[in-house]
Each structure stands twice: as structure tokens, then as C-alpha cells.
Amino acid sequence: MIKILRNRKIDELFGSEIEFIDSGLMTGEENMQFDSERMLALSKNQCLPMFRIYAWKPWCVSLGQNQKIESIDQESAARHKIDIVRRPTGGRAVLHSEELTYSITVKLTDERTSQFVYQKAHQILLDSLNKLGCNLEFVKSQANFRDFYQKSISAASCFASSARYEIEFEGKKVVGSAQRVFGDVLLQHGSILLGKGHHLLADLIAVKSEEDRQIIREEIEARSISVSEICRRALSYQECAESISEELSSSL
Helix, strand or coil, rough: CCCEECHHHCCCCCCCCEEEEEEEEEEEHHHHHHHHHHHHHHHHCCCCCCEEEEEEECCCCEEECCCHHHEEEHHHHHCCCEEEEEEECCCEEEEEEEEEEEEEEEEECCCCHHHHHHHHHHHHHHHHCCCCCCCCCCEECCCCCHHHHHHHHHHHHHHHHHCCCCEECCCCCCCEEEEECCCCEEEEEEEECCCHHHHHHHCECCCCHHHHHHHHHHHHHHHHHHHHHHHCCCCCHHHHHHHHHHHHHHCC
């Protein structure tokens, strides 16, 4: 499904009309190729800015652009029938399972910085999810990523850490996002946790001992939470997709 949208809210974030795309289920390779090709096309002025939502079939681990594939136990992933793909953006591993994924491509300006887009995009997502009864908070974190990645064995997981302008519930992360700038174009995409499937990532990360694996498992559970857990009811992809579409379609 593709819709052309424009209103004051969209102008603030994108500076023009956008294509809102609901791609539904695709493989990891297809999803990452779609985002990468759209980023390149926008850099050549061959398309409109985009706000896309999608899901993954089969479940898939995506690695950050510079993350070593050895951080994932490939034999364990194969046993669980989980694909592995590399994202064009940075960050750490994400298991795309019970989630809704979003992606944005937008032209940057002196005013529309990557930090501005990160904050405004998360505000749209927060408002969309809160309309479903999630009661989420917008948190400005001061995470020390260099220290975290050097000292924590759980650094392989995106949902074990927080950046600035995060969407959280009682201190737990609900949305994990990553960015890449290509020329004057920003690609931002991220995962909205719908269920607890991402906990399986602890079984897929390559570790030296089962004690380390248990630490990762406990940190993922302690630092992340799904919207279904928050609302104490199952929230489907379709329900969340419709709420995001309505939020984007409404004016300020």
C-alpha cells in the first residue's frame, strides 16, 4: 500500500509531501535492499521522501553496518531458521521477530539535522502508540556508548542500550532506531517491539560461556519491553500500522 501525504506535521519533518508505504512481510534481504535503494534514489532526486512500515519473514537478525558477523552464532541461527542480514545503518544486532519496523528517508538541511529527525520521528511513533493505550515516555538519555561497547558483553544487542530521545516505559526501551547519512540524505529505521520474540537474541549471540549468555538474557529483559506487555493485550502489526498512518495523516 502506498499513499501520498502532506500536511503541516509532515512538512516540519520532511519539508515536502511523502510516500507512506506499508510493505508488509518481506525477507531481510528485501527489506534492507528496499531501504538502501530508496536512500540512493532520494539522493538523486528520483523519488519523494518516504515513511515506510514493514515486517520480516522469516525472522531475521540484522547486524549494524560495522558489526562483525562473528558476534552471532550462525549455527544457532540456522537451527532456529533465522536469517542474518547486514543493515546499511550503524548500531548493534537486532532480532526482527514480533515487531513493526519503520524506515524514513529524508533530505537534510541546516535546520533538519539527523538529531532533529530522530527526535521528531520518535515523537510521531510515541503519539501513535500512546493512542493505543501504551502510556509511553519520551526520554533524553545521556548514554556513554564508548564505555558501554567496550565493557559490556551485552553490547552486541541494540535493545541493551539507549540513545538520546528514546521511547521508554518505566525505564525500558520500546523502540530501537539507527541512522545513516548518505550525502544530504538520511536513512533512519527502527524496530517497535510488539511481543517478546526479541528475547531469543540471547540464544543467537556468540558468547564464551553460558554465564555470559544468561547476563545478556537478563539485560535484554531488564532494558526492553514490548507494547503488548505494556498494554496487557496483544497489539497486532495491523493495529499499530493503522495508528501510525492516522498520526501521519492528521495535521497539527
